[in-house]
Amino acid sequence: MKVFLTEVEQEGKRYAGPNILAETWEFAEEAATLNDLILIGELQEIVVDSTVMNSLEQNIDTPTLH
Secondary structure (H helix, E strand, O other): OEEEEEEEEEOOEEEEOOOEEEOOHHHHHHHHHHOOOEEEEEOOOOOOOHHHHHHHHHHHHOOOOO
């Protein structure tokens, strides 16, 4: 399965939409159309930098007080 990215338009503004999991662009396009979404691309890769991971680990260890 591939991951396809979408947007949704409301009141003239575009926002990130849900991801679509599909075998092909054509299947993703059909799913987007049926759900009033705008298909914008296919996710190719995620690159994680070690400094980002360190920051995430620090935030996880920090307790949240309410």
